[in-house]
Structures are given as C-alpha cells and as structure tokens.
Amino acid sequence: MVLLRSLLACLFLTPPALACDLALALAVDVSGSVDTKEYRIQMDGLAEGLRDPLVSEALVRGQAQLMLVQWTGSSRQKVTIPWTRIDSFDALERFAAQVASDPRVWRNFSTAIGEALEMTMSSFDAVSDCKRHLIDISGDGVSNEGVEPSELHNTLRSRGVTVNAIAIEESEPDLTAYFFENVIVGEGAFVVSAAGFADYPDRIRKKLLREVVQQSAALEQRQ
Numbered sequence: 001m002v003l004l005r006s007l008l009a010c011l012f013l014t015p016p017a018l019a020c021d022l023a024l025a026l027a028v029d030v031s032g033s034v035d036t037k038e039y040r041i042q043m044d045g046l047a048e049g050l051r052d053p054l055v056s057e058a059l060v061r062g063q064a065q066l067m068l069v070q071w072t073g074s075s076r077q078k079v080t081i082p083w084t085r086i087d088s089f090d091a092l093e094r095f096a097a098q099v100a101s102d103p104r105v106w107r108n109f110s111t112a113i114g115e116a117l118e119m120t121m122s123s124f125d126a127v128s129d130c131k132r133h134l135i136d137i138s139g140d141g142v143s144n145e146g147v148e149p150s151e152l153h154n155t156l157r158s159r160g161v162t163v164n165a166i167a168i169e170e171s172e173p174d175l176t177a178y179f180f181e182n183v184i185v186g187e188g189a190f191v192v193s194a195a196g197f198a199d200y201p202d203r204i205r206k207k208l209l210r211e212v213v214q215q216s217a218a219l220e221q222r223q
Helices: 002-013 036-051 053-061 089-101 113-127 149-158 175-182 197-222
Strands: 022-029 065-071 077-085 132-139 161-168 191-194
Touching: 022 036, 022 113, 022 197, 036 053, 036 089, 036 197, 053 089, 053 197, 065 089, 065 113, 077 089, 077 113, 113 132, 113 149, 113 161, 132 197, 149 161, 149 175, 161 175, 161 197, 175 191, 191 197
Parallel strands: 022 065, 022 132, 132 161, 161 191
Antiparallel strands: 065 077
C-alpha cells in the first residue's frame, strides 16, 4: 500500500511533458549564384538571428523543433542538421553553432525551389506533434528547374505546412513579387525582402522575430 501511494504521488507530482509549439525547417539556397562569401553571410546571419534574445526565448519556451536544409538544383536537397528539440538555451546555442559551421554541400547547380519544398515538406512526418509546421526558405533567384513551387500549394495546405520566404534581390529586383505569387503559402504567410546579401543578417533576424515571436503570440491569443 505504501509503495502504491508513493507511485501515485510521483505520477501526480511529475509535470506533464511540454508540447512543441513550432517545427521550423530552415531551407538555405546554395545554388550556383551564391558565392562562398554569400554562403558565409547566410549561415552566420541565420545563426545570429536564432541567438536573438526574443527569438531564442520564444523557441525555448515553445519547445520548438528546428532543422536545417541546404538546397539547389533538381535532386540536390539535403537535411544537414536533423530535427533538434530546443528545450533549453544550451540546446539553442548548440544548434546555432552547428548552423554557423555547417559545411556547404553543393556549389554549381541550378535553382529548384519546388523540389526543395517537396523534400522539406515530407520531413514534417517526424514532428507531427508540433502545433505549427513552417518552412523558412531563402533564395536569390526564381525556380528554373524541377517542379514549379506553385504546383505544391494545395498539398502544402492540406498538410498544414506554411511557407515563408526571404527574397535576396542581389540580381533580380522583382524576386519578392515572384516569391509572393509562387512560393509562399499558408495562413499568415509572408515574404521579407533583402536588397542584397549584405542585408540578409538584419532581414533574417526580423523575419524570425515575426514568425517565431509574433505569430506564436497571435496563435496563443486565439486559443
């Protein structure tokens, strides 16, 4: 009887496991138009954006799952950092450090945005318990190979996956409009514009603030 009481006490005193608020796949463009310096700007900027105090607080509090994808041309998309649960600031710092040091997989291929979305979308099966499924895709050019990204919109919607984007308008000034019309999808989906790679660190930080902090707060208010 004493043992039973002890087990029951442990059961009711043990706090419930915290639910995952957000599964966020960070999809980074490593196509041929991105040189070595620009790749470094993207990775360092993304790592620092994740370390932003407000972003990191929201990710840890929401027990987020993060994943990094490198993508370029057709059949060239790779998960370079698998789903990682951000259950502490140490976990967040380890993930950010991995992003900053992540070696580039490809250098001289085309831009297959649709295939990047398709492959990334399939990875959310592993984090089905998370409330929100979000792909954060960056790019400096239109899709010129493989399936068109707009052809995946219905499937993305049906699976509850939102796509936000950052358009790096280094050489294509109308890229934001292209991303708006063809790439983003889902409730509250948006595009952030960067005039060039030099603007990327500031823009990706603001983008993360909007989708991780502001959208999470809005979701909590509706519940």
